[in-house]
Structure formats: structure tokens, C-alpha cells
Amino acid sequence: MFGRSKRPVEQLRSYRYFGPDDLRSFGHRSRQKQSGFGTEEFEGKPVIGILNTWNDLISCHAHFKQRVEEVKRGVWQAGGFPVEVPVMGLSETFMKPTSMYYRNFLAMEAEEVLRTYPIDAAVLMGGCDKTTPALLMGALSANVPSIFMPGGPMNKTSWRGDSLGSGSDVWKYWAERGAGRLGCEEWCQLEDHIAASPGHCMTMGTASTMTSLAEAMGMALPGSASVPATHSSHSRMASSTGRQAVELAWYNVTPTEIMTADAFDNAVTTLMSIGGSTNAIVHLMAMAGRAQVPLPLERFDELSQTTPVIGNIRPAGKYVMGDFFDAGGLRGLLARISDLLKLDAPNVAGTTLGEAIAGAEVYDDDVIRIRTNPICEKNSLAVLRGNLCPDGAVIKPAAAESQLHSHRGPAVVFKNYPDLKARIHDPALALTKDHIVVLQNAGPLGAPGIPEWGMLPIPNYLLEQGVRDMVRISDARMSGTSYGACVLHVAPESFVGGPLAFVQNGDMITLDVENRTLQLEVSDDELTARRAAWTAPKNRFTRGYGKLYFEETTQANVGCDFRFLHADGSQDPDPSIH
Secondary structure, three states: OOOOOOOOHHHOHHHHHHOOOOHHHHHHHHHHHHOOOOHHHHOOOOEEEEEEOOOOOOHHHOOHHHHHHHHHHHHHHOOOEEEEEEOOOOOOOOOOOOHHHHHHHHHHHHHHHHHHOOOOEEEEEEOOOOHHHHHHHHHHHHOOOEEEEEOOEOOOEEEOOEEEOOOHHHHHHHHHHHOOOOOHHHHHHHHHHOOOOOOEOOOOOHHHHHHHHHHHOOOOOOOOOOOOOOOHHHHHHHHHHHHHHHHHHHHOOOHHHHOOHHHHHHHHHHHHHOOOOOHHHHHHHHHHHHHOOOOOHHHHHHHHOOOOEOEOEOOOOOEOHHHHHHHOHHHHHHHHOHHHOOOOOEOOOOOEHHHHHOOOOOOOOOOEOOOOOOOEOOOOOEEEEOOOOOOOEEEOHHHOOHHHHEEEEEEEEEOOHHHHHHHOOOHHHOOOOOOEEEEOOOOOOOOOOOOOOOOOOOOHHHHHOOOOOOOEEEOOOOOOOOOOOEEEOOOOOHHHOOHHHHOOOOOEEEEEOOOOEEEEOOOHHHHHHHHHHOOOOOOOOOOHHHHHHHHHEOOHHHOOOEHHHOOOOOOOOOHHHO
């Protein structure tokens, strides 16, 4: 398996803790016995660390208490010794200012847990948006054999006879309420139905996007990312993941062997084909920085122009993840675009991507379209350049009204999110559908944490007139479940003096998706004068994580990772040898 021999027990990291006849190992063995384990249960066996992101405030992972036991079952069955190590859960719902603010925190914690404990291989339990990239980033940096266990999407659900998509339909019905077409009682009924079980959002939001990409990159078992959280096969998948972790330990298969340049290309191509979240761009670039794989924004645009969107999944499409699973799941979809993939890329199952999708079938051609009948032929995501975003910006054309792909209009500017909330619905602004809504100071440092504010609200008085989309520009992100003509991740952000900081009310802005441009119709001289009159905001954090975050976070166009955590080619010493 894996083209190499199984390593002897003496080469396991855990053997250095438990194997030698010395004082330190006596302490390690005696403390395991203190926990109730006999020598025969742990000595000479691979120690499998199970990094569990469960907590009571991350409802997407409510089933992880049971799943961790099923992972342990698989580890025991394969002759390993499972140890559960709780790590920070990143709740997309409850963490403020945003879970993205803490993605790098979890990545650091995962890295140090893997580096410092006697762990021979790891099972990474994640699902809700930022847990997946954070765990993979940490595993890449520690470079300890690891396998990802996707948390799975929540159950399909409906309300008043209509299928619901978590996230996507929140925005849809909130707009209807703003338009006066949905009352308070109906809104409360919707609240009872829209998240009907454990599991992450059942749309192709950031969670399903990132778990799908983890599988496409080879870091999860083939077929695992599409399984609904409450399906019985999800429990079986968890045990299979535990068993495979033991194999990874014996054969010492590290994340950097799996997450190669080919794997990142496969991830980007998969992202485009499923109509995935714009957030994946930021996360993949951060992961690539850990893996020392060049991944510029232009690579996303290049692959978007050759990849059809064949996953008919909300928000870009019609269906939800349960339908996708029933139709053949990710394996079925990838089989339909196999000529666009690097099929020789290896995976944690000990095969290749080509072998993993061989024989995969599709059972519903509307959920997973054939290539001649795509949701759209190309341009699932687009990277924009121009004097308003010299380091790039992104938009999801597949989720925007097509007439807005080419648009010119006057800006209405909000200096921050509280300003937006206070004034956006004020009729005195007299906005029309042709205006372009601009939000400043919502980026990695300005917010902070580049929150999902990018689906800026449409004024209620325009909603009442039937307007459902407008061009909106910010240095924020938007939820992967969102939709609309939203230009996101504008870089450099306004907080650090990017051109977005100098947009004024009435400035004309031109968006041209086909030509990949975003242009502020203001002369260079005028922009220079505005910059000279601008006062740079100050970092308001003087200590703790906030200070670290402000001093080290990169811009969106390179992944918003901490500078000091990017791979530099050096290999940190393994503390377990001391």
C-alpha cells in the first residue's frame, strides 16, 4: 500500500514516548495506566489522535459526540490506540466578530497538538465552514499523517410544501419580509424548520464546498464528503476513517505528499464544477501557502473558464446536498469531468483520484448535469482587476442576475457595517436599482476578520418595487449560501489604504465580468489627492490574540493567513525526540 513498506514499530513517533526503558517512558506509560489502559492496549500500537471540534455552541457538529466513538471503534478494529483531543470549534453562527477571525487560531492549535503529543496519525473531525481549512492548514504545517472526516450536511427539509436551503433561503425570505410579503408569524415558523438536524448547511455553501474539496484533494475517503450527517452510512464512514488512519500511521503518509500542486488544481476545478463558495478561494490560498504550492488568483480564473458548472445545487442551482448524495454525490460529479482532473493525484485511501472515481455513476441528470447541459458553461467564479482592486477581487457570476454582469452606476458609500445598518433602508438616500452599494472597512483588518457581510442588503423600498439584486462591492466575504451580484475580497482592503477607501458618493463604477474588470472612474490625480487627505485608522488592540492578528494577517488575495505560519522550507524539530 502507498508504494512503500510498512514501517517498524520503532519508527512510530509514539514509540519514543512509550517504548524505551527509561525514566521518561516510565512516566508516559504510568500515566496511561492512570487513565485505565493496560500496557497491551497502547504499547506497540499507532496512537491515533482524533481532533474533535465538537462543542455545545456549534450545532453543525452536534452529532460528533457519537461520531468520535465510531472513529475510535475503527481505530481499535485496525489495531491502533485512539485518543480524543478536543480542539476549538469554530461556530459560524455564534462566534463574533466572525469565525474567520479564529481560523488561524484553530490552525495553530491543530498544528501544535499534532506536533507535541505522541500522535502517529490524526483524524481531523470538521465540517462547519472554517473548521475544514483550519484543520488542514494545521495538519500541513505539522506534517503528521492525517485524514479528514467530513461532518456531513444536515437533513433535507421543507416549509409549506417548498424545499428549504439553509442559509440561502434565510436571505430569500428575509428579503420577502423586507418587502412586506412575509409576516412575523410566518418568519417564526420558518425559524423552526430551516435547520432540521445536526450537520452543516445542506446547500453548496462554504461547509459543503470545503469538505468536497478536501475529498477532491485526496485528504478524505472517496465518497465521504457527500454523506448526510444523520445517514447511517455516515457512522460507517467514521469508522472507516478511523481504520484508515491506522494505515496512514504505519505507512507514514504525510499531508504534503497528498496536497500537491496537482491536488490544488483538482480542488480548484472541483470548486468551479460544483458552483462552490467564493470563500474557498481564500482558504485554498492559505492552505497552499502552508504546502509551498504557488496558487495565484489567476489560477482560479484560468480554471473557471474551462470548467462547466454541472452541480445543480443551491445557491447557484436548484437542489440541496441530500439530493446530490442520492444522485451520485461528488464521485459521480467528478467522473463527469474526469478529463479536466489530474487523475494520478494520490489520496489517503492509498489509491489515486482516477481510481477513486472509476465506475462512479450518476442517477439524476438534473441534479448532476451532463456536460452538454450545464448550469453554466463556465465562469462559476471570476477574478476581477482594476484600479478599484489592484490586487484582485472576486465575484460569483453563476449566483448573480445576468444583466448585472456588465453594469455602470453611481456609488453610495457606507464607511463601515454599523453605518450600513443605520442608513441602508432610509428612503432619503433615494437609491435606484442602478446604484452600486459600497461598504468600506469590512476586510481582514478593518472589520476585523473579513466577515460575511458582503451580501449587502437591498433597501426595503427597492425590495417592495421587486428589485432582488444590485451590484454590491466590499472588502468583506459573503456566506457560501448567499447569492447576488456581490463583488468581494477587494484587495488591498480599505483599512490599509486600498483604493476602496477613497470611493465617494456619486463616483461612477464600472463592472465588466466578461472582461474581468472593476474600474472606479476617478482620475489618478484625484485618487492621489484623496489618499493624501486620508487618515489611516489605528490598530485598536494592544495585547493578546487581537494584537497578534493585526500584526500578522495577510490580505485576502493571499489567503488571510498569519505571515509567520507560511511554510518557509525549514523543518521544525520534533519535540518528541527531546
